[in-house]
Amino acid sequence: MALKTSVAGQTWSFADLRTLLAKASPERSGDHLAEIAATSALERVAAQHCLADMPLKVFAGLELMPEVDDWVSDLIARQLDEVAFRRISSLTVGELREHLLAAEPEELERLTYALTPEMVAAVSKLMRNQDLIAIAARRKVVKKFRSTIGLPGRLSARNQPNDPTDDSFGIAASLVDGLVMGSGDAVLGVNPATDSVEDYTRVCRILDDVRSRYEIATQTCCLGHVTTAIEAIEAGAPVDLVFQSIAGSAKANRSFGVSLEILHEAEEAAKGLKRGTIGADCFYFETGQGTELSAEAHHGVDQQTMECRTYAIARAFDCLLVNTVVGFIGPEYLFDGRQIIRAGLEDHFCGKLMGLPMGVDVCYTNHAEADQNDMDVLLTLLAAAGVNFVITVPGADDIMLNYQSLSHHDLAYARETMGLKPAPEFLDWMMRQGMMDETGMLTPAPQALADAIDGVEKLLEAS
Structure with a gap:
């Protein structure tokens, strides 16, 4: 035709x-x-x-x-x-x-x-x-596990304490760095350097030990492959959210080693643990424009349309979080800051319109024609657009994945400038620690920081 x-x-x-x-x-x-x-x-x-x-x-x-x-x-x-x-x-x-x-x-x-x-x-x-x-x-999309994500007037964040060697203390120290800046109400989520069941389980235990010791109102996730998560759950690992990268064609998903059947099996396994306290939305999906092209599985369809097809998979599950890693794949797919900004706004809009709890990893690779000023622009526009969550790392520099994202300070900027708060349960926790006031603004809390670092050191020594 x-x-x-x-x-x-x-x-x-x-x-x-x-x-x-x-x-x-x-x-x-x-x-x-x-x-x-x-x-x-x-x-x-x-x-x-x-x-x-x-x-x-x-x-x-x-x-x-x-x-x-x-x-x-x-x-x-x-x-x-x-x-x-x-x-x-x-x-x-x-x-x-x-x-x-x-x-x-x-x-x-x-x-x-x-x-x-x-x-x-x-x-x-x-x-x-x-x-x-x-x-x-x-278009508000509200989801729950231990915290409520997506409410009006809120901006949540994934605290991403990655470490190049999955060192336990490196992860925990980075985790505390984000927590004291108010990052982590969406999830405490680590990209593991390896994908063995043993390392996956160890990372889950580090995150869960910190969360449970301090009674943090949030959820944790080790972002290993979904089949690894299934094995870890069977072995007794404390898994809150199961994670998987997905794509917009069957061929591209085969390159990820996933199918609908595997995803349903993972969701059933996670739900069976019943770890959520106020909800059971237990999936975390990541997407990104260019995924299908990089897998030679786009079938002649443009990358943004393929990205939207990916969202059909995500909305077939009870997911707490979905985010596009908008500039992560590189300038071969999104060349510069202008293209990254446009793609981030498109992905957020399309995901929300399709009913997804949409977040964005505001990011770029070091060989892209982009810089942190571009990320400031995209973060500010997304906050105005009601994005459910963003991802933050120390200094905006992910030393494990080797790309540039947002810093914990960028999150504080967006909340303070636009009058946004964390998830209500997490805000209550931050206030109890003396690290945030009722408006969601950070307070000077040097003693709270010292106590947190000391507590993490003792926790790791004991384990």
Whole structure:
């Protein structure tokens, strides 16, 4: 089915939906690398015009990858709520944009399963950054385990105490560094340097020992492979959240060693532990634009649409956290600060519209054309957009994964500047430690810091 439009006195034709979506995408290096991007700004505008005029009911009837047998596509088809979709099926993609901009929070929530990931990707391609921010800010997604994530007026953070050798004291010391700055209400989460069941279990125990000793109102996670988590749970490890990186095609997920069946097995195992105190949302998913291209599994689909397809997997589970590691894969996929900022806002908007508790790892690699000023901009825009959580590390420099993220001080800046608080349960804990006041602002607490460091040292010596 050829898709046509006229722009600037010229008729433009696009072979299929896959081609149209790729040509309509805001520019990014990954689509150029895949040789599917618009070849000029004029072609991009023409594709966006054509996409804007496309009726959703026609859109819903077109196969994105008709030649591929893909379980992600099958899942997407099963998730569509036909009754809810009929309410908006007469709209074009452009009219959907106007509808979303005028929609109240309740309407945005009703649309969650009325839209396919491809529709969500399509409408985002027509939006300015301020549109992505304004709509996402009205779409609240609240989840619970030991703390409540996603409430209005809150900004949570993952405290990421990575260590290049998974050294126990290195992890614990970094953990305390973040806690005293108010980071950790989303999760205390370590990327392990190895993926053995033994190391996975040791990291889980370090995190859980610190959490339980100080009665911290949060959850922990060792970000090993989901099959490692299953084995560790069977061996008695204290696992709160199970983690997995996922992607938007079956082939890309095979490269991660995961399937729907494995993910369901992991969720069942984690829920069986019943470690949540106020909720049972026990999955943590990570995503990122460019994943499918790097795995040679994108099937000619642009990276942002593939990213949205990934969210269909995440929303099939009870997840507390989902985040895009927006600049982590490198400049081959998102070249500079401008592309990273745009992608971060897109991912957050699309995930929220699809009903996910969306966070963002505001980050870049050292060979990208980006710097910490770009990350300041993205953090501030995401805080305005109501992002559920961000990720912070000491000094914004992850010495294990070798990339630049946000510092714990950046989190304090965002909360103080925009009047945002941590999760309520974590705020109560911080206040009891004398490290935060009732407004969520940090207080001078040198004795609390000294006591925490001394306590961690004794804890590790005893274990």
